[in-house]
Amino acid sequence: MKRVTALLIAAVAGAGLLTGTATAAQRVDWKACGDKDLDAAGAQCAEVAVPLDYRQPRGRAITVAISRLKATDPGQRRGIMLSNPGGPGGPGLGLMLEVRARMSPDVQARYDLIGMDPRGIGRSTPVNCDWPVGNMLRSAGLDRAAFERNARLEAELARRCADTQGETIRHITTRNTARDMDLIRAALGEPKISYLGYSYGTYLGSVYTQLFPHRSDRIVLDSAVDSKRYPGEMIQDMGPANEQALDDWANWAAGQHAEYRLGRTGKQVRALVEDLIRQAARQPIRIGDFRVDEHVLPMVLFDGLADVRENAEFAGSIRQLADAAAGKTVRPNQALERVLGMHYLKYPQAQQSGMAALMCGDASSRRNPERYWRDIQRSRTRQPVFGPMANNLNACAFWAPPVEPPVIVRNPVPALIVQATGDTRTVYDSGVDLHRAMSGSRLVTLQDVRTHSVFGFYPNTCVENAVNTYLRDGLLPGRDLTCRGD
Structure with missing residues (x-):
């Protein structure tokens, strides 16, 4: 059984649980991804070892697969931008291939774009419960x-x-995925991370800002989840x-x-x-x-x-x-x-x-x-x-009871929240509520459009300008912004 032998624990809080920063002496070995599209784009992939259970940081390790599209201008490089496509449970190694076309050249110049298959997903020690159906979300029927x-x-x-x-599945959680992100940050030698997340990925991103506010740089949360209503009430909405x-x-x-x-x-x-x-x-x-x-x-x-x-x-x-x-x-x-x-x-x-x-x-x-x-x-x-x-x-x-309580997000970390009024999956009010909970954020509303996941997926000049300006200069709009369909 592999063990994480290169973790230096920097902060421990609350009942012996690791909630602070972990640095990693492990070497990140970049190589070809073995994926046609990623390899054609010049991306590289690697695996980072993380603890299955952060309460036992020297116990069993699992691996998290990441991809990297390097910043196009090393002279302008600011750092890394992690990402998540949503789901929950969506694989994300190729997400940035889809999104970067809507990033302005000067944004592409500033960031190494990092895709990630979250723990338990895709190439990252995947969960497979041998189900007879694809999805647990179903209608109750008529009677x-x-x-x-x-x-x-x-x-x-x-x-x-x-x-x-067995016990493995109890540690496939958003809180632990956020901890994995911080360990990836440390393994890559970066002081902070920027982040672009969609749908459930906005919950993951906002949880990261709650656990690691001083490690959060420029955060974009598109089609947002209100942490107070995730997951059950989110589905009811x-x-x-x-x-x-x-x-x-x-x-x-x-x-x-x-x-x-x-x-x-x-x-x-x-x-x-x-x-x-x-x-x-x-x-x-x-x-x-x-x-x-x-x-x-x-x-x-x-x-x-x-x-x-x-x-x-x-x-x-x-x-x-x-x-x-x-x-x-x-x-x-x-x-x-x-x-x-x-x-x-x-x-x-x-x-x-x-x-x-x-x-x-x-x-x-x-x-x-x-x-x-x-x-x-x-x-x-x-x-x-x-x-x-x-x-x-x-x-x-x-299901067995969760190992840890849910994360309720409430902090002043700056972020840009993008939300369409006609979103059928993460409803508009959830974006409004997350904006209120993140007091340093600004809300960009795409008015009277039925879509889910906007930047990079639903072309809109107003939204793209707001996101690119923030990622380029770190400047949030002076006030909340309303965009109309092009």
């Missing part, structure tokens, strides 16, 4: 029998993680946001009735969608290699509503599902094939037990199924499609 069937599955998912991963998004999309689709034949009014389109769920409850809809049931179909809808630019593609997917429900032989389009393949484990990377490890290990969840059932029933009137998803129990209800 009590469906709810109980799903609850049994969620209990089975938690049991498999406990059986296959998705219900109303996605119902509104469904109405917006349905009105759009009604205007395209000649092409998609989903209904001439928004109400008719919504009625068709709700009827598809009822049909899937009576008998799963066969489409291609998949049988889509009432637990997964709302997740397909959730995926399709994330970005307004996907309206047409999503309408095509719903048309295909409606045709399949009518008994036609249908091969799913690329978007539908992708989302169903993730839920039904068609792809090797589809199993999301790493997400469960983080969400369930970060904070305790309610245990009593009756409380979930009552919340689901109360939600059905106003949230007929997404209430049974957003209020449903998941594997966390059957």
Whole structure:
């Protein structure tokens, strides 16, 4: 068993837990990444040894994989910028390849851009619980029998993680990932880190600022998570946001009735969608290699509503599902094939037990199924499609208690928070609340746009100027800023 023999503990606080800085004498050995895109871009990769349990820093070690795109001008280099794509549980080695095109040349000149597969994910001692499904987030279904069937599955998912991963999985947490980031900083010989995080990655980034405020340099948090509502209430917040998004999309689709034949009014389109769920409850809809049931179909809808630019593609997917429900032989389009393949484990990377490890290990969840059932029933009137998803129990209800309490972020560390008002995953109010909790931050609002993850993913000159100015000069806007769609 490998051990971290090169750690020099610099600060220990609270019941013997390591919460301060660790420096590493370990040598970081950069080499080719073995990934076509990263290697073509000239990136290098390395592994950094970190303690599995920071309370036992000389105990078992695991490795965290990182990538590096060097600053383009060593004379202007400021330091390193770590990153996280969200998830929770998203691999991030290649994230900066996607994002750097929207970074101005002088920002690219200043930073070594560091991608990272967080602990338990991708190349970083990955969690694999041998699940029979891809994702623990599912809809409860239409009736009590469906709810109980799903609850049994969620209990089975938690049991498999406990059986296959043992104590290891209890240390796959955001708090420990933030500690890993600080150890990476030390191993690279840097006094501070800058950071760019999306979605769940904003929680990770804000947790880092809470644990290591004096090591935090320029912090950008895009599509932000409110630490007080993560993870359970964060999911509940998705219900109303996605119902509104469904109405917006349905009105759009009604205007395209000649092409998609989903209904001439928004109400008719919504009625068709709700009827598809009822049909899937009576008998799963066969489409291609998949049988889509009432637990997964709302997740397909959730995926399709994330970005307004996907309206047409999503309408095509719903048309295909409606045709399949009518008994036609249908091969799913690329978007539908992708989302169903993730839920039904068609792809090797589809199993999301790493997400469960983080969400369930970060904070305790309610245990009593009756409380979930009552919340689901109360939600059905106003949230007929997404209430049974957003209020449903998941594997966390059957998980072992967290090793440490959740991190509640409240600090004056400067940061730039970017949030779209139409975000269906991390709702707008969560960005507002994180802005209040981080008193040194500024909020950039992308007004009246339905999208999730903005900088580098949703082109917007106003947002890009604000982010690039801050990363280049360290200058936050003088006041909160509202951007409109280009």
